Amino acid sequence: MTTKTTQMLPEDLLKAYFGYESFRPQQKEIIETILQGNDSLVLMPTGGGKSICYQIPALMLSGITLVVSPLISLMKDQVDSLTANGVEAAFLNSSLDYEEESEIIRRCTEGKIKLLYLAPERLISSFDFLSTNLNISLIAIDEAHCISGWGHDFRPEYTQLKILKEKKPEIPVVALTATADKVTRKDILSQLSIPNATVFIASFDRPNLSLEVRTNWKEKMKLNAILELIRSRPSDSGIIYCLSRKTTEEVSAFLNTQGVNSRFYHAGMPSQERAKVQEEFMNDTTTVIAATVAFGMGIDKSNIRWIVHYNIPKNIEGYYQEIGRAGRDGLDSDTYLYFNLQDLQTLIRFATESGLPDLNLEKLKRMQQFAEADVCRRKMLLNYFGENTASNCGNCDVCKNPPKHFDGTVLIQKALSALIRLNESVGSSMLIDVLRGSHKQEIIEKEYHLIKTFGIGSDISVSDWKQYLMQMLNIGVLEMAYDEDFSLKVTGLGKEVLYGQRKMDMVLPKVFESAKSPQSVSEAAKPKPVTLEERLFDNLRIIRRKLAQAQNVPPYIVFSDVTLKALATSMPVTEDELLEISGISHNKKGLYGEVILAEICRFIHENQIIRQPSSFSPPKTPKTSGSLKRMDTFEVTLDLLRKGYKTAEISAERAISQKTILTHILFWYEKGEWNETEEFISPENIVLVAKAIEAVGDASRLKPIFEYLNEKIDYDTIRWGIAIWQKTNNLSSL
């Protein structure tokens, strides 16, 4: 059975240990399900907040929580960020030497660690030892889709996790993933032997990511646009995903010649070098990486502000996962997908030659449909993942710049009649050359310049023709013979249009304002006006980097961009105000509060800023606060307790509900800072609650105890009873 060690509620822990005000949708329900001892499967997009779902239960349960994670870098990141928040966490993996490892195991057996991260193979090989020597409360399996051969990250080690339930069916398991498709989901449940798990599917929408598809841009234009993007936001981090290793090197080289500090990353590099590039990116030393999709899973950085797909990805799953790396902190971030026919042809070839040609071609087709669609892109994406939404998103290129339709019959007739005169034996670039009346050598040699329709479409640019041909393929008047060197063929429908039996609508090609010429690049390079908030944000960012370097963790572990932004906007000057900022936990306040407050005060003074008092809730600090050093809200309660105040008096004095004050007092009781309980529970009731716990056999839920006691003892008193019982009893005996 599951036992809890704290009487703090999940919300209180969220605030105290993570600095957040409220749960996101589903988090609370997931936590409750876990605390009830049930198995669960959590599907949530990247950045959705999966970790909290098992970290809060881990804090509440009496034993240790084991977390299975596939990558060393992910483990380290999670442990660093938990540690920064004052949660006891550690990992076991090959990066540790024997002594470090024994030390961690010792701390685990002494019950000093709440969360232990390990790789699946490690968990399997040590499971007998761990389950006999530790009180395991929960097993969390992160990136659970790795168990499925259907997924894109199959890891054979994961399949052995079956034995967990075989050996210890009573330990609840929570599997978490950002991959939502049905096959993978079923596979996870059956392979982990958790058929009755409660399945939680959060919305996969990521409204903070803008979506834009750019069709048929030439290399030079793409590069200029990327350069412009980087120059307009030089401190932001971003990734450029490329199809080939060679392209990553070329793109990075181009950017470096333009004075951008960028690096490339692909699987063909020595692993040491790869690790170095990744680390520099994590530490904000390098902000731009041109990479293949090999740059991925370990990237937990929360403040990636943009993603460019230099080439179209193989499938929508991959695309969604890659753009999903941006904006994990919830702040606005931008994504751009470049799409052209040549890339598509390359991918068709790859798919055809792959082990699963049908599946891969089908997936590629869906990707292509997405890129070519003229309906809200987010709607399409969410539909793909089985989520139906009625409204348009307003944050994609289609919504912002809706397509303009016209009667395309004549245009189609021009293209198709030229194609028929070319015996349907050419590909798209030759067809365009003929339509535009080019005098290339090959055209003259083959005497294409003599056909009747030569030059019939010379008024339309090459890139517009490309877009039109793509539309013609889409609406089905043309098709591409993949097995005949991608030559174009007129379909039955095409013939109907050609012979005037049918009219067809087309969409005008998109006009992109930006990045048309190098001139616009220098325009964008002009420094933009900087507000006070932006300046403070920059100052704080520098401080964050120093703090991070001193502790040898990535900057986003010290504070997320969201927190930094909130600090710059609200400019808190006391520790209490600081604690109101989202992401400032009790522990982080202690670690970094002083430096941050000093900078904000200095900044306010230097700029003679007059703060609006209304930016914070009414002062809650008691009159006594003048004589006190800065304290946070928990400490103020303790201070008043020590001065002899009763709960109701503290509540009145501080204008905080009695329930919250009670939580503060329980917090200090569990920490051993406050030991008097007479005010809260009588000796008789301590005995009654203890008996009830033993009779019910569960100290984790209040309701059964309440009912066992014939509803005569109120919930707050029961919370105290349990806290006292837990302090005086050997927890592992249950």
Ligand code: ADP
């Ligand atoms: P995932 O594992 O699903 O990709 P994380 O667990 O890393 O996502 O969470 C993404 C970000 O959101 C983190 O910075 C995390 O601290 C933050 N977060 C999670 N839950 C909340 C919440 N309830 N309120 C505010 N921020 C949250």
Ligand code: ZN
């Ligand atoms: Zn949209």
